[in-house]
Amino acid sequence: MTLLLKATWYEIIKIASKWRTYIGFITIAILVPVIMFLVRKYGFGVQDNALNSMKDSFMFVGSLVNGLIVSYFLMNVLWVHFPFFIVLVAGDVVSSEGAAGTFRIWLTRPISRFQVITAKFIATFVYTAAIVLFLGLLSVGLGMLIVGGGDLFVFDKGILILSQGEALYRFLIAYLLAVWVQMTVASLCFLFSSLTSNSVGPIIGTYATLVVMFILSVLKIDALKVIHPYLFTSYFDVFFAPFSDPIPWREIAGDVGKLGIFILVFYLASAISFIRKEITT
Amino acid sequence: MILRTKNLSKKFGNRWAVDGLNLEVEKGQIFGFLGPNGAGKSTTIRILLSLIKPTIGEFSFFGQDFRKTGRNVYAKIGALVEKPDFYQFLTARRNLQMLAGLSGGVRDKRIDEVLEIVKLADRADDRVKSYSHGMKQRLGIAQSILNHPEIIILDEPTNGLDPEGIKEIRKLILRLAGDFGITVFLSSHLLHEIEQTCSHVAIIDNGKLVVQGEVHDLLRKNDFYVTEVQVDDPQRAVALLEKETWIQKITSGDGVLKIQIPAESRPHLTQFLVENGFAVSSVIPRTSLEDYYLTLLNRDVK
Numbered sequence: 001m002t003l004l005l006k007a008t009w010y011e012i013i014k015i016a017s018k019w020r021t022y023i024g025f026i027t028i029a030i031l032v033p034v035i036m037f038l039v040r041k042y043g044f045g046v047q048d049n050a051l052n053s054m055k056d057s058f059m060f061v062g063s064l065v066n067g068l069i070v071s072y073f074l075m076n077v078l079w080v081h082f083p084f085f086i087v088l089v090a091g092d093v094v095s096s097e098g099a100a101g102t103f104r105i106w107l108t109r110p111i112s113r114f115q116v117i118t119a120k121f122i123a124t125f126v127y128t129a130a131i132v133l134f135l136g137l138l139s140v141g142l143g144m145l146i147v148g149g150g151d152l153f154v155f156d157k158g159i160l161i162l163s164q165g166e167a168l169y170r171f172l173i174a175y176l177l178a179v180w181v182q183m184t185v186a187s188l189c190f191l192f193s194s195l196t197s198n199s200v201g202p203i204i205g206t207y208a209t210l211v212v213m214f215i216l217s218v219l220k221i222d223a224l225k226v227i228h229p230y231l232f233t234s235y236f237d238v239f240f241a242p243f244s245d246p247i248p249w250r251e252i253a254g255d256v257g258k259l260g261i262f263i264l265v266f267y268l269a270s271a272i273s274f275i276r277k278e279i280t281t
Numbered sequence: 282m283i284l285r286t287k288n289l290s291k292k293f294g295n296r297w298a299v300d301g302l303n304l305e306v307e308k309g310q311i312f313g314f315l316g317p318n319g320a321g322k323s324t325t326i327r328i329l330l331s332l333i334k335p336t337i338g339e340f341s342f343f344g345q346d347f348r349k350t351g352r353n354v355y356a357k358i359g360a361l362v363e364k365p366d367f368y369q370f371l372t373a374r375r376n377l378q379m380l381a382g383l384s385g386g387v388r389d390k391r392i393d394e395v396l397e398i399v400k401l402a403d404r405a406d407d408r409v410k411s412y413s414h415g416m417k418q419r420l421g422i423a424q425s426i427l428n429h430p431e432i433i434i435l436d437e438p439t440n441g442l443d444p445e446g447i448k449e450i451r452k453l454i455l456r457l458a459g460d461f462g463i464t465v466f467l468s469s470h471l472l473h474e475i476e477q478t479c480s481h482v483a484i485i486d487n488g489k490l491v492v493q494g495e496v497h498d499l500l501r502k503n504d505f506y507v508t509e510v511q512v513d514d515p516q517r518a519v520a521l522l523e524k525e526t527w528i529q530k531i532t533s534g535d536g537v538l539k540i541q542i543p544a545e546s547r548p549h550l551t552q553f554l555v556e557n558g559f560a561v562s563s564v565i566p567r568t569s570l571e572d573y574y575l576t577l578l579n580r581d582v583k
């Protein structure tokens with residue numbers, strides 16, 4: 001166990017020592033404040049459109065636009081765009097060592113391959129969690145700071161008004177679920193990474209898989225409904241579930257469980273592949 | 282017995298890269314593992330270090346079957362497989378700290394010690410990407426001795442080094458064996474490296490063991506001492522010497538006679554030539570593993 005903890009810590013050091021790790025953090029650190037400042041200065045078109053459709057039924061006084069609403073809409077990047085930051089690192093974790101030849105030294109130590117791959121997987125999880133939570137903290141934090149706080153209006157099946165305190169609690173749950181969703185992407189990329197010796201292949205492979213799955217998920221064709229449960233993208237919207245009232249815990253637990261199965265399968269497949277791998281480079 | 286392989290074999294596709302290899306390495310030896318490129322040396326070493334799996338056969342370290350000891354035995358083994366690839370973006374010290382952490386029971390002080398041994402202490406906190414090939418090679422040896430190993434397995438450690446670098450690594454290997462009592466398993470395709478460094482040798486070709494034993498014994502047993510002689514009339518000398526029964530083999534080229542005789546017959550050879558009226562300008566004894574090696578591999582002896 002101690003050896004696994006050490007190996008995990010070393011994997012985190014390796015990830016943290018690479019320039020590519022910070023591309024996502026830097027992009028988020030630039031993009032989020034820019035968006036918040038622009039919203040503050042020029043308003044929030046999406047919100048206005050949503051409100052316009054309800055002007056006949058409701059009377060709104062003042063502005064409902066606040067940092068929490070902007071943060072809520074920003075969560076949409078978690079679907080397709082954000083996974084790029086995940087695969088950029090996850091795709092490199094195993095494959096780069098095969099290409100660089102570092103396994104020749106690393107694997108001659110009295111540590112099992114299962115521990116090595118597990119350490120890498122945990123480190124990938126740590127990175128995934130860190131960058132998702134960074135996005136959450138920055139968007140909610142800077143949103144409130146720059147645009148301002150207040151109640152959160154959620155337009156879904158109707159209008160849900162959440163107090164600031166309640167909204168923050170929902171954001172916390174939502175971003176924890178987003179970590180789990182992104183971890184599914186990371187673990188798929190991790191699997192591809194363990195099969196190859198270059199990091200470009202896993203990145204392209206994961207994205208191609210994501211796009212195909214999204215297409216299959218959104219097509220409202222009856223024949224495709226049969227395969228929907230087997231597509232992990234079918235459960236990606238779980239991070240929006242906490243913004244319903246009441247929070248559908250049972251559905252969330254179900255989706256988390258199903259995504260967990262995908263993560264477990266990808267992890268075990270990676271482990272089997274890595275343990276059987278012959279280090280000839 | 283520090284290391285023993287029994288019928289060790291590895292098949293890639295239809296080709297046996299290693300074929301029924303039986304090696305025996307005793308404590309304290311500097312064991313040369315010699316063979317031409319593609320002979321199966323690196324494959325054998327990769328099997329011993331569990332980087333690849335053998336197709337058939339077994340091996341044991343310290344008298345214990347690897348299938349029983351598992352990877353725990355690597356706590357007492359150091360290794361450097363081909364060129365040392367470290368994490369370039371980390372410092373040498375950080376690389377060693379991580380490897381020490383995975384080796385179990387290695388103190389921080391030991392990192393300074395090994396850096397001192399390989400003369401990299403003053404560059405310990407530089408990133409590995411700033412290191413020359415020779416420095417990386419020395420760092421590779423440093424990591425191999427981190428855990429106070431009883432045996433180190435070095436795969437072509439002088440590959441790609443300049444003469445100065447080769448000399449340094451060779452001195453280092455001799456020091457590790459002499460000063461620290463570490464058994465060394467050294468693979469190389471360089472004959473003179475084995476000849477100058479090793480006490481024992483196993484020669485491998487096409488995945489098969491050709492011969493193994495003590496370097497000195499192998500040479501002596503086969504009387505593989507060549508004497509190079511320059512005389513004023515080489516053709517007449519060849520004709521005359523070929524009739525002598527105590528001459529094992531004689532060839533000539535570029536005015537130099539290469540005569541294969543036991544070392545103790547050299548004075549007699551000189552006397553014989555002088556008595557037969559030759560002006561002898563040089564007699565150079567040459568004990569070479571090279572000729573022996575080439576003979577064993579059925580290649581032309583120069």
